[in-house]
Amino acid sequence: MRFLVVPDSPAGEAVVASLRVPSRGTPPDRPAPRVIPHRSGRPWIAGWWRDEDVVWAAAGERRVAVLGRSAATAAWLADYAARLRGLDGAAGLPWELPGSFHTAAVVDGVVSVQGTLSSVREVFHTRLLETTVAADRPDLLAGLTGAAFRPEWLASRLVAPEPPWPVSERSLWEGVETLEPGCRLEVSPDGRGRVRRRHRPPAPDVPLDEAAGRLREALRDAVAVRAHGRTMLSADLSGGMDSTSVCFLAAERVERLVAVTCEATDPAADDAHWAALAAKELPRAEQVLYGVEDFPRCFAGLLEPDPDLEGPFPAIQTREILIRQARLLSALGSSRHLTGHGGDELFQPNPGYLHDLLRRRPLRAIRQVRAGRAVHRWRLRPTVAQLLDRRSFGDWLGRDAGRALDRPIRGVMHAPLSGWGSSYRMPEWATPDALASARRTLQETAAAGAEPLSPVRGQHLTLQVVRQGGALVRRIDRLSSRLGVTLEAPFLDDQVVQAGLAVDYADCLRADRYKPVLVDAMRGIVPQRNLGRGSKAEFSADVYAGLRRHRSELLELSDGMRLAGLGLVDPGALRAVLMSPPPFPHRLVPLLGTLACEVWLRSLEAAPAPAAAPTVHP
Structure with a gap:
């Protein structure tokens, strides 16, 4: 499934018309897009899906659509739409309807669209023909706008084990934004877009x-x-x-x-x-x-x-x-x-909750820290330092997370957490320019007012x-x-x-x-x-076996690296690791992000060129 959501306007109609032209986001073997109309007859939702993936209904001026997995029927949605008193009601649909789906609605001419808390269903948006357009994938929007990727943000994708929030979810396409978690996007008839919060995490206090x-x-x-x-x-x-x-x-x-x-x-x-x-x-x-x-x-x-x-x-x-x-x-x-x-x-509580438990139930927290040190071999001084840490999310993201990027990776297991995240590191084959770029991205993100997903560190x-x-x-x-x-x-x-x-x-x-x-x-x-199972398998043996089996292909991938051409990776240092993998699995984690970025860059080269941007015909 892939789809666009547009307002009821000539610009929205022109955007949907452009989907018929093959581009990076619309494979040439695709049939003409399916369309769900506004009441005016202009397109509201357009794209490619199976019948079972989309259910929609109208009640007067209101429209509601569910795109994804649910047991909703058109009759149920029509009744729901009839009872709506505003877009807040449409935003609450996931609490009445089990499943995993995008929600789209039209109330009083304003279009809204939202994904899921887990990002299985994500929303991306951009400006095109002076109107806000939403989609379920960023490359579809990039194909319509002719946008290129932003190489200055790619360095942060090399950070291991994953870039910290919110850098981890930032679209790499120029001008394409990711909808913030727990929010909905509203688009007025004149094409202006506004992000509204629909959900905040619950207090973690249910027995x-x-x-x-x-x-x-x-x-x-x-x-x-x-x-x-x-x-x-x-x-x-x-x-x-x-x-x-x-x-x-x-x-x-x-x-x-x-x-x-x-x-x-x-x-x-x-x-x-x-x-x-x-x-x-x-x-x-x-x-x-x-x-x-x-x-x-x-x-x-x-x-x-x-x-x-x-x-x-x-x-x-x-x-x-x-x-x-x-x-x-x-x-x-x-x-x-x-x-x-x-x-x-x-369901597996992360060590960040120890930070919160220490302030709420100190004696219980101390017992759990002792047990954690025995199991994970955390060192006393860094563990105590992290549990007593009071830095704000912005201070940590803009200063401390970036400061640790070039430290030895062997130190990542010394404490249960590192501020508001794990111990983030750049690969040993990352160039100084890549390190500086990743740090700059973290600093700029913090300066822009980035907030945590919850005020509770563990949550x-x-x-x-x-x-x-x-x-x-x-x-x-x-x-x-x-x-x-x-x-x-x-x-x-x-x-x-x-x-x-x-x-x-x-x-x-x-x-x-x-x-x-x-x-x-x-x-x-x-x-x-x-x-009552008390064991848990780990799969580093599969990784090492794969490295041995496919070393020659990986070495070939390291030749003529697109990441090296961007000045982000030293291919010689990468080849040295491929030839002699480190004995500790956590030291292989940075390899995954690097390979993912390199394959993506090569895939962009192999993709169809973007089509010409759409225009509104008088």
Whole structure:
């Protein structure tokens, strides 16, 4: 699916007319765009989608559309539209309707559009023909405006493990903006755009028992939306608690569930064992096992361009694996696949909550810090310094986050957190110009008044990783949808995210319990022995195996690097790492962002040239 939302005006009509001309954002093999009209007959929403992806209705002057995954019907939406008293009512639709979807509305001639809290459904906007235009992807807008990417912002995408918020979500296309989280975009009939807040994170104070009940119902509804009208679904069954929970909820809703388990490279990994235990208890399910030999290794296919030009692909090392998985799922007869993405981000309390707990319940915080030091080997002095830190988000982002970028990466594990984020580092192969550019971007972003996603540091970090997980699902879905399989992540729905954010983190920061709110929510649904799993696999063996298998292609990628041509990377230093990978996995993390940026730059070169900008005809 890809779409535009425009106001009821000649300019909006001209923008939609230009979609018929092939450009960077509109592949030449696309048919003419589908159109949902304003009451005047001019286009309101235009793009490419399947019937099941969009539901809309009108009630007098009002219009409401849901684009994505929901169980809404046109009759239900018509009734909802009739009851609207303004755009605030349309913005509240995700709290009444489970699922994952964009919401678009027209009330009193004003158009609004919004995505999801997790960014699985994101909104981008720009100015074109003196009017504000919104879309679900930035490259579509860049193709219409003829915009180039901004190389001065690309350096910040080399920051590992991810650039800090809000730099991580900034569109790399000139003149194309990303809608702020928890906001909606309003466009008046004269084309002026305004961003309005629709949501603020809930106070994280709901007791564990109550929170587990809310989460159970939200997850059940989220999975039910994916099963609506279907007799068959496929789902990941990795053996982890997240995918296992999704599988058992899905098995309640469909006649046939294909539970997919993939073997890990590391023979010590026990995920397959736990997946087998769960599969024995799954009703109406068949487990499909894939071995290591059924998939490419990590880093396969990076010499091939990426068809998705939004920006660097977040998990570039697994791109070919994801494509192969989609082909295998399609061969099994699946067109909708469920995943546990978002579970780790939402239910595994991050160390940032220790900072907040220390001020709220000091004795409990001290006990948890001691347990964390024993498990993670945090050093005492940097741990205490970070827990006592009182810097504002702006001060940290504009000064301290950038100051640490060139420090040795071996120090990132010494403390549970670093201000309002993790310990951000530039790769050792980044040039001095790249380092200076990344620091400048952080400083300028802070000076522009950047605010955290939540005033609670732990909740801010949770929202940051939830949105990173949502962006990954968004991009994976585009890959798999090209092969006829949509990817669905129930944990990243607004109602589920809201339930997870509201949990009292003091009840979840427990060294003796793993994801306690999810465990309690799934009690009686998932077998007790799976809920009591005390181990967790890690996948660095897959990364090292992929580096060995595809070293020659990666070395070829480092020749004639576009990043080097921009003055951002020293290819010789990169080749040295490829030839002799470091023994500690966290030192390989910077490699992923660099490769993603390089593949993206090469993909831009292979894409069709932008079409001429549209014009309004008299």
